[in-house]
Amino acid sequence: MAAGARDVAPIAFAALVIGVSYGILARDAGMGVVAPIVMSLTTFAGSAQMAAATVMQDGGAVAAAVTAAILLNLRYVAIGVSVAPSLRGRRARRLAEAQLATDESWAISQDSGRVNRERLLGAGLVLLVAWTVGTIAGVFGGSALGDPATYGFDAMFPALFLALLVGQLGDGRARAAALAGALIALILTPVAPPGVPIIAAAAGALIALKPPKEATP
Amino acid sequence: MSTTWMIVLIVGAATVALKGLAPVLLGDRELPAPVARVNGALAPALLAALVAVQTVGDGASLTLDPRVAGVAAAVVALLLRAPLLVVLISSAGVAAAVNALT
Numbered sequence: 001m002a003a004g005a006r007d008v009a010p011i012a013f014a015a016l017v018i019g020v021s022y023g024i025l026a027r028d029a030g031m032g033v034v035a036p037i038v039m040s041l042t043t044f045a046g047s048a049q050m051a052a053a054t055v056m057q058d059g060g061a062v063a064a065a066v067t068a069a070i071l072l073n074l075r076y077v078a079i080g081v082s083v084a085p086s087l088r089g090r091r092a093r094r095l096a097e098a099q100l101a102t103d104e105s106w107a108i109s110q111d112s113g114r115v116n117r118e119r120l121l122g123a124g125l126v127l128l129v130a131w132t133v134g135t136i137a138g139v140f141g142g143s144a145l146g147d148p149a150t151y152g153f154d155a156m157f158p159a160l161f162l163a164l165l166v167g168q169l170g171d172g173r174a175r176a177a178a179l180a181g182a183l184i185a186l187i188l189t190p191v192a193p194p195g196v197p198i199i200a201a202a203a204g205a206l207i208a209l210k211p212p213k214e215a216t217p
Numbered sequence: 218m219s220t221t222w223m224i225v226l227i228v229g230a231a232t233v234a235l236k237g238l239a240p241v242l243l244g245d246r247e248l249p250a251p252v253a254r255v256n257g258a259l260a261p262a263l264l265a266a267l268v269a270v271q272t273v274g275d276g277a278s279l280t281l282d283p284r285v286a287g288v289a290a291a292v293v294a295l296l297l298r299a300p301l302l303v304v305l306i307s308s309a310g311v312a313a314a315v316n317a318l319t
Contacts, residue, residue, distance in 0.1 A: 010300065010301035013302060013305065017309075035225050039228070039229065042232075042233070043229045043232045056221070062223050062227075065228075066224055066231075069224075073232050073235050076232065076235040077238055078259055079236070079259070079263075081243065082260075083240060084240040084243040084245065086245070087240045087245060088245065094244075095241050098237045098240040098241075099236055113256070113257035149283070149312075149316055150313060150316060152313035154284055154312065155283065155284040155286075155287025155290075156308055158267070158268050158272040158284060158287075158288050158291075158308075159287060159290075159304060159305055159308030160305060161267045162295065163295060164264055166295055168260050169261060173254075177258035177259075177261045177262040178264070178265035180262060181261065181262030181265040182265040186269050186273070189277065190278055191277075193277070194276060198266050198270060201262055201263060201265070202259060203262075204258070205259045205261075205262040205263075208254040208257060211251075211254070212254075
């Protein structure tokens with residue numbers, strides 16, 4: 001678990017900064033002080049929380065905010081399938097451990113096609129703390145900071161995912177899956193509700209259905 | 218209950234369920250080989266989609282804004298094999314600079 005916690009340090013820095021951005025956005029959206037912090041602890045999924053706050057800021061209905069957030073989080077069903085074989089223990093424990101799977105902790109715990117449970121949990125815990133502390137700083141100190149885009153914080157999110165992606169491009173199938181995923185997401189973004197393009201991009205992984213060349217006789 | 222708390226409650230409960238669905242239902246049984254291969258390719262597919270959408274996505278439209286310059290800076294930093302922290306700070310720095318100039 002310590003290895004996961006150590007490797008996640010730079011990612012935790014990003015989670016902290018993005019947490020500050022979320023805190024500012026949530027407070028501006030009229031969510032108050034306590035609710036955004038509780039949401040960071042319980043939902044613990046940056047893009048969904050950002051989306052819900054954005055819908056609220058735009059004066060959208062509860063149903064719209066909830067739908068946007070849930071659509072964005074549907075990818076966690078796929079991530080759950082991926083982490084399931086690595087988790088241990090009874091159902092309640094597996095449910096609890098699965099909550100520490102985020103895009104980031106899941107990405108850095110990839111270990112030759114499997115998820116390393118120790119790294120997943122160590123990284124997940126560090127990220128949960130960083131994300132929540134960032135949110136607290138954002139809701140309380142955000143007004144002094146102003147618009148997060150001024151500091152380029154909004155570019156840090158894709159840059160982080162890009163850095164995580166580079167570590168995953170070991171073989172040709174992974175590169176093909178990445179290319180397919182990006183194309184699917186870009187093509188669908190203008191025509192589908194937020195969240196759907198990301199879920200549909202999971203289909204890019206179907207490229208790996210074909211067995212690797214070594215395995216064919 | 219206020220609108221805000223309803224959203225916090227519903228989204229929180231839904232996320233716990235979505236994350237826990239497979240680990241609770243599947244247990245720790247091993248997946249068949251083709252499913253395991255697709256699973257291994259999920260990370261690159263989803264991460265690439267997140268990079269794409271968060272670089273040029275803006276709600277339901279595509280847009281070019283300072284984030285693109287920030288991500289381009291990240292690409293350069295990654296090609297130079299810079300540490301992750303340097304990659305992140307250069308992306309934010311370049312995006313902030315472009316944001317200030319435009």
